[in-house]
Amino acid sequence: MRVAVLGAGVIGLSVAWRCARRGMEVTVHDPAPARAAANVAAGMLAPVTELHAGEEALLALNLESARRWPSFAAELAGDAGCDPGYVTCGTVAVARDLDDLRVLDDLHAQQVGLGLQVERLSGREVRRREPALAPSARGGLFVGGDHQVDNRRLLSALRRAAGARAVGMVTTSPEDPPAMRALDADAVVVAAGWRSPALVPGLAVRPVKGQVLRLRSDGRSVLPAHVVRGLDVYVVPRGDEVVVGATVEDVGEDLTVRAGAVHDLLHDAADLVPGVAEAELVECGVGLRPATPDNAPLIGALDERTVVATGHYRNGILLAPVTADAVAELLVSGEAPDVVAPFRPERPAVRR
Ligand code: GLY
Numbered sequence: 001m002r003v004a005v006l007g008a009g010v011i012g013l014s015v016a017w018r019c020a021r022r023g024m025e026v027t028v029h030d031p032a033p034a035r036a037a038a039n040v041a042a043g044m045l046a047p048v049t050e051l052h053a054g055e056e057a058l059l060a061l062n063l064e065s066a067r068r069w070p071s072f073a074a075e076l077a078g079d080a081g082c083d084p085g086y087v088t089c090g091t092v093a094v095a096r097d098l099d100d101l102r103v104l105d106d107l108h109a110q111q112v113g114l115g116l117q118v119e120r121l122s123g124r125e126v127r128r129r130e131p132a133l134a135p136s137a138r139g140g141l142f143v144g145g146d147h148q149v150d151n152r153r154l155l156s157a158l159r160r161a162a163g164a165r166a167v168g169m170v171t172t173s174p175e176d177p178p179a180m181r182a183l184d185a186d187a188v189v190v191a192a193g194w195r196s197p198a199l200v201p202g203l204a205v206r207p208v209k210g211q212v213l214r215l216r217s218d219g220r221s222v223l224p225a226h227v228v229r230g231l232d233v234y235v236v237p238r239g240d241e242v243v244v245g246a247t248v249e250d251v252g253e254d255l256t257v258r259a260g261a262v263h264d265l266l267h268d269a270a271d272l273v274p275g276v277a278e279a280e281l282v283e284c285g286v287g288l289r290p291a292t293p294d295n296a297p298l299i300g301a302l303d304e305r306t307v308v309a310t311g312h313y314r315n316g317i318l319l320a321p322v323t324a325d326a327v328a329e330l331l332v333s334g335e336a337p338d339v340v341a342p343f344r345p346e347r348p349a350v351r352r
Contacts, residue, residue: 003331004029004185004197006173009036010151010316011309012191014156014324017079019189020165024329027185029173037193038317040212040287041314042236042243045069045318046146048116049091049229051107057342058296059255060115062315064339065322066145072155072321073149085346087152089237091227092121092130093141095273100231101139108141132273139142148227148236149211151317153196174199180306187331189307194253194290196310200302204350205311207253207288211261212245213269214238214283221278233268235276244269244276248314250291257284289313299323300336307331308345 001024006017008030016026030036044050047062058134073086095101111118119142126140127133162169173192174180180188180199190196194207217223223242228235236243262284270277292298292311297319301307309327312319325338336344 001025001187001333002185002202003187004183005189005190005191006030006180007191007193008033008169009191010038010155010158010320011312011323012189013155013162014320015189015191015309015327016159016167016195016269017162017165018328019331020162020167021079022330022332026162027168031171031173036155037287037289038155039212040285041151041317042212042234042245043149043151043154043317044091044146044236045148045235046074046091046143046227047318048111048118048143048227048278049093049141049146050297050314051111051114051116053110055295056114058315060211060321060342061296061339062318067323069147069149076157076161079164079243081156081164082157082160083153083177084157085153086147087149089226090142090144090149091146091229092126092133093143093229094126094133095138095140096136096271097136097138098229102229104139104141117145120287130221130224130226130228132275133228133272134272141163143198149317150238151197156315159272169298177201187305189309189327191309193310194288196290197310200306200308203308203310203345204293206250206299208255208291208313209249209251210246210287210289211257211265212243212285212287213262213265213281214241214243214285215273215276215279216241221275223275223279224273227270228274228314230268232271233265235269235273236350241282242276242279253288255286257286257289271321289316294349297323297343298350299326299340300344301330302345311350327329
């Protein structure tokens with residue numbers, strides 16, 4: 001089977017690589033791979049810490065994908081011949097004041113109610129667990145199973161692994177439905193993130209802007225060993241750097257870095273982790289997440305030839321393993337696996 005994958009972001013590359021491993025002849029089309037949202041992402045793999053009330057179906061998918069991450073990363077390392085940067089560091093969620101603590105206690109109650117693994121920590125305990133935290137930390141949660149992956153190493157490993165499995169990469173891509181129909185392929189996988197509606201009109205995906213910073217330690221600033229989550233900001237350790245994010249702005253296709261956003265991110269991050277203020281600011285980035293009306297991805301067949309894998313919003317990196325395996329299975333067997341059944345692209349919740 002000849003498969004055209006439209007989009008060289010984390011979803012498109014993962015789908016391409018997994019399909020190629022299953023014997024398909026795959027070509028990835030993307031005129032601008034550098035604009036993939038995953039280039040800017042922090043790479044958190046945090047289904048428990050990022051639990052949202054009312055999103056239990058998505059939680060199940062997130063947990064299933066987190067479960068697959070260790071084998072996905074190991075197989076990727078094997079095919080790519082390089083380390084994709086999967087780090088099992090755990091995550092601390094931190095309350096800076098009593099209001100934060102109430103929010104964390106609600107989150108904790110939901111997590112426990114769903115049977116998730118989480119520890120409630122006092123202020124002293126959370127500071128002992130993560131010494132880079134400010135002395136003012138009032139309490140927190142520790143989730144030993146929420147991890148992270150280096151987003152840029154991951155993309156580079158996926159490109160190498162795809163190459164090792166003879167996936168073709170082309171820098172042209174159809175820009176509209178007629179051009180997509182004209183592609184010489186048995187199956188087309190639309191994984192073009194927020195741009196996907198240009199290829200599949202009516203697909204309910206829109207861009208949601210996220211501004212993200214990178215800071216580097218000169219060795220004097222104390223940066224965290226765990227992923228640190230505040231209520232409005234996260235700080236993700238990445239070697240001698242940290243990634244600080246992120247704004248969530250429903251403002252359309254806007255790639256501007258705003259001074260106010262940088263100020264707020266730095267202020268909130270340094271409040272949690274004072275060492276951030278001592279670090280060198282090395283990058284201010286912007287990414288556009290592909291969001292859907294119910295915050296869950298669109299994974300499934302639209303017709304006999306077209307499959308959609310987009311709309312992963314804040315969970316694209318986390319959901320890459322389960323999405324890629326589901327698309328490969330769908331293409332091989334004609335049936336999407338049960339795990340993605342609630343996320344079919346034509347479900348009522350995402351119809352426009
Ligand atoms: N998952 C992190 C973000 O979307 O900012």
